[in-house]
Amino acid sequence: MKVEIIEKMKNIVGVDWVVTELSRMQSYLSDETEHLLKPKANEDCIVVKPSSAQEISGIMKYANQEKIPVVPRGGGTGLCGAAIPTHSSIVMSLERLNQYVELDDKNLMVTVDSGFTLAQLNEELNKQKNLFFPIHPGDEGAQIGGMVAENAGGVSAVKHGIMRNHVKGLEVVLPTGEIVNFGGKLIKDNMGYDMLHMMIGSEGTLGIITKVILKLYAKENHRGTLLISFDTGEDAAAVVPKILQRGITPLAMEYMERYVVEKAAEHLGLTWPAKKGSVDLMFILEETTEDELYAKSEIIVEMCEKHHAVDSMIAETAKEQRNILEIRSNAYTAFKEEIADALDMAVAPASVPDLVRDINTIAKKYNTISPVVGHIGDGNTHNFIMLVNGEKPSYLDEMRQEMYEAAIKYGGTVTAEHGTGKTRKKHMNLQFSDREIEIMKGIKKAFDPNGILNPGTIID
Amino acid sequence: MKVEIIEKMKNIVGVDWVVTELSRMQSYLSDETEHLLKPKANEDCIVVKPSSAQEISGIMKYANQEKIPVVPRGGGTGLCGAAIPTHSSIVMSLERLNQYVELDDKNLMVTVDSGFTLAQLNEELNKQKNLFFPIHPGDEGAQIGGMVAENAGGVSAVKHGIMRNHVKGLEVVLPTGEIVNFGGKLIKDNMGYDMLHMMIGSEGTLGIITKVILKLYAKENHRGTLLISFDTGEDAAAVVPKILQRGITPLAMEYMERYVVEKAAEHLGLTWPAKKGSVDLMFILEETTEDELYAKSEIIVEMCEKHHAVDSMIAETAKEQRNILEIRSNAYTAFKEEIADALDMAVAPASVPDLVRDINTIAKKYNTISPVVGHIGDGNTHNFIMLVNGEKPSYLDEMRQEMYEAAIKYGGTVTAEHGTGKTRKKHMNLQFSDREIEIMKGIKKAFDPNGILNPGTIID
Known part of the structure; x- marks a missing residue:
């Protein structure tokens, strides 16, 4: 990295907040993407740690003028390589934008700096x-700005949707350096094109998020977990719409193949409580009163029994609930050392059994397995492509492509919540025509005429 | 309009579906925008009525090549002149795209052609x-495609949000003629930039919507209406967040100045039931069970009484409920003949009393009144600028500008739900910097390189 760039950065953010030694920079050149897929970081980078939108504005004006790539970075919990610099770049860590700005309980909104963590x-x-924020992806080290940039999801989407539903306002530094505000403490806003929603999920390619206004909700203090077992995925899937049509919206509805959760339980030294059947549905309910919680739990159990459930249990104690959830959360961890890739497809919720059947058929063809856990209430499956004797399988790209094509066949998407980033960009043509990608390039150019912000992510 | 354009249109959609006589075209050259503000239609237009996305694609390819403006048109219920052609244009009515395509009760979604009405x-x-769709702007003649294009709102936004929250997939004909699909039956989708949300609220300037996938919800069959009176707007506003914090989310929370609803009642030959106080809050509740409805109604009344309510009534019968709602719905109609402009500002819900105070102060300065009704739960006020002796007031532009500046001062927006269109476009610089408007122009150009789709709306 050129000396004049380093000097300029030190001028703007102060000498203490510029990192130039590779050894101290390593953790800023990586994220949580699977090892085999992780883009190789360009090591000719510097890390800068601005403390304000004004400093970021100064950096962007300079970088835009000199055409120096800038890669903004949140908590580094991403799963698509979006925060990894693949060009010689200024890596901009937002960790010092870390203020809890304001809790506005009159409007049920909170304002935080983008570097504030979940x-x-x-x-x-x-x-x-009184109030809580409903979105919870796996890792609480995620920064709020990063959660906006990736449009984070998680298990509670059945009831609360995704990040997009709760972001009301953003302060953003544009690639050309201007500080702007999109949205505000507004429930309705139809002026101009919706720049707020354009920013959500844009993965640090259209602007640098510096402040976030989020909607909050009244706490629902009564939580219950149900575990219901079925013989087949079809049986399990069939009951899901019936419950929603009944007006019951659980916080989460998770679909789990038995051998996956059994392995996760073993990994944790626990025992998976269900024995009968081969597929489990986990329902988490969160309600305002205990009466509502019990009434809804009973209805769900009854409906599942009518729909060929072979076993059901209500986790009564907090410990039982915690164990089940912990096992579910460790499905990935238990397999981690054996995983070449963890996919993140989504289809319409009712098509999950079809997709799972196709996943299993494809895996069998390659003489392997592909464990599946799924957020069935929102049609989002995570399935794994396994290593072969600890090595990358020769068929990895081919098999993944077949699985993506299966999702597309059912009207699905390659990535439900993990994002496009640098790893899934090459699959965009499965979902978009050339003209659509050309339009996205035009949008990128409108925000970032010199293409300096996070190059190689989503759009080249 | 040139003969060859007319002939080409007849070739594509059939002779019966091209209107060239001005007398038969008049209703296609207008919308529901206030008379004084309505843009003057260019009468050198033809109206075409395609029956499919394929025909629309043919029209767009031709129009794009020949650089002929095209103005798509839904139900004509808009309030910002977006559907009025101000250039010599092909006016494209979507009335023949009128199929109820599919009710998918397994995924709780419905697919309709864009010309299907609400x-x-x-x-x-x-x-x-079982299932219902929650968004309800005033006029059921609105077409679903138009409701997407305008990101429709309405009174039920407190509980259900706006159109944007419920649109899952769109079929769109691009200005360059390609037929594409954005989104799908997907609860989560993070691939590429979000083109679905870019289309919502783009007012027929980025593409022509031909099919819409909407999310449906379990019906809540128990509806109740509360009318609670206060001495001041501040008292009324103070109770709103308390109710939301308690975990009670009414379908609607309406704020009404007494003299406005009294006049609306008189207009209908009815009597407004509340007498004490000077401001009313109307709560509409929609719940799954009668018990929930009663329990929540009681809590609301109690909380209002604690917060200085001077009177409260629960509308017991369906007729009472209907009357109150009808009077509220006629606030605009009752004043219609005397209105020069009906504004549509929004601020943070807690700032509504501040905005109302400013509106009254500004009106007094011009020696007039400015009646206000408001969707207080979502911070959206509708206030009127009155005619003077049936004529346009000389101060109209000045007074409107002062009111907009008041909304902006509180972090608000010029238009919450009625849209930018051709009438509010000139106020975009109140809310956006030059650079932001330049980016919007770039977005428009990416979709519509020749600027043929609905020119003069949002972006020039």
């Missing part, structure tokens, strides 16, 4: 008793 | 007992 947000919100 | 959708959904 863990910090939840800690602050727990200090008052 | 009235038709509700009629179809009423034939089955």
Whole structure:
């Protein structure tokens, strides 16, 4: 990296906040993407840690003028390589934008700096008793700005949707350096094109998010977990719409192949409580009153029994609930050392059994297995392509392609919540025509005429 | 309009579906925008009525090649002149794209052609007992495609949000003629930039919507209406967040100045039931069970009484409920003949009393009144600028500008739900910087390189 760039950065953010030694930079050149797929970082980078939108504006004006790539970086919890610099870049860590700006309980909204983490947000919100923020991807180290940039999802989407549904306002530094505000403390806003929604999920390619206004909701304090077993995936899937049509919206509805959760339980030294059947549905309910919780739990159990459930249990104690959830959460971890790729497809919820059947057929063809866990309420499956004797399988690309084509066949998407980033960009033509990709390039150019912001992510 | 254009259109859609006589075209050259503000239609137009996306694709390819403006048109219920052609144009009415394509009760989604009206959708959904679609702007003649293009709102946004929250997939003909699909039956989709959300609210400037996939919800059959009176707007506004924080989310929360609803009642030959106080809050609740409805109604009344309510009534019978709602719905109609402009600003819900105070102060300065009704739960006020002796007031532009500046001062927006269109476009610089408007122009150009689709709307 050129000396004048380093000097300029030190001028803007202060000498203490510029990292140039590779050894101290390593953790900023990676994210949580699977090892085999992770893009190789360009090591000719510097890490800068601005403390304000004004400093970021200064950096962007300079970078735009000199055409230097800038890669913004949140908590580094991403799964598509979006935060990994593949060009010689200024890596901009947002960790110092870390203020809890304002809790506005009159409007049920909270304003935080983009570098505030989900863990910090939840800690602050727990200090008052009324309000909570519903989105929870796996890792609480995620920064709120990163969660906006990736349009984070998670298990609670059945009831609460995704990040997009709860972001009301953003402060953004444009690639050309201007500081702007999109949206606000507004429930309705139809002026001009919707720049707020354009930013959500744009993965740090259209602007650098510096402040976020989020909608909050009244806490629902009564939580229950149901575990219901079926002989087949079709039986399990069939009951899901019946429950929703009945007006019951669980926080989460998870679909789990038995051998996957049994292995996850073993990994944790626990025992999976269900024995009968081969597929489990886990329902998490969160309700305002205990009466509502019990009434809805009973209805779900009854409906499942009518729909060929072979076993059902209500996790009564907090410990039982925690164990089940922990096992489910460790489905990935238990297999991690054996995984070449973890896919993130989605289809219409009712098509999940079809997709799972296709996944199993494809795996069999390659003489392997592909364990599946799924957020069935939102049609989002995570299935794994396994290593072969600890090595990358020769058929990895081919097999993945076949699985993506299966999702597309059912009107699905290659990535439901993990994002396009640098790893799934090459599959965009499965889902979009050339003209659509050309339009996306035009959108990118409108925001970032010199193509300096996070190059290689989504759009080249 | 040139003969060869007319001939080409007849070739594509058939002679019966091209209107060239001005007398038969008049209703296609207008919408519901206030008379004084309505853009003057260019009468050198033809109206074409295609029956399919394929025909629309043919029209767009030709129009794009020949650089002929095309103005897509839904139900004509818009309030910002977006559907009025101000250039010599092909006016494309979508009335023949009128199929109820599919009710998918397994995924709780419905697919309709864009020209299907809200009235038709509700009629179809009423034939089955489980599912409903929650968005309801005033006029059921609105077409679903138009509701997407305008990102329709309405009174039920407190509970159900706006159109954007419920649109899952779109079939769109691009300005360059390609037929594409954005989104699908997907709850989560993070591939590429979000083209689906870019289309929502783009007012027929980025593409022509031909099919819409909407999310449906389990019906909540128990509806109740509360009317609670306060001495001041501040008292009324203060209770709103308390109710939401308690975990009660009414379908609607309406704020009404007494003299406005009294006049609306008189206009209908009815009597407004509340006498004490000067401001009313109307709550509409929609719940799954009668018990829930009663329990929540009681809590609301109690909370209002604690917050200085001076009177409260629960509308017990369907007739009482209907009367109150009808009076509220006629606030605009009652004043219609005296209105120069009906504004559509929004601020944070808690700032509504501040905005109302400013509106009254500004009106007083011009020696007039400005009646206000508001969707207080979502911070959206509708206030009127009155005619003076039936004539346009000389101060109209000045007074409107001051009111918009008041909304902006509180972090608000010029238009919450009625849209930018051709009438509010000139106020975009109140809310956006030059650079932001330049980016919007770039987005428009990416979709529509020749600027043929609905020129003069949002972006020049």
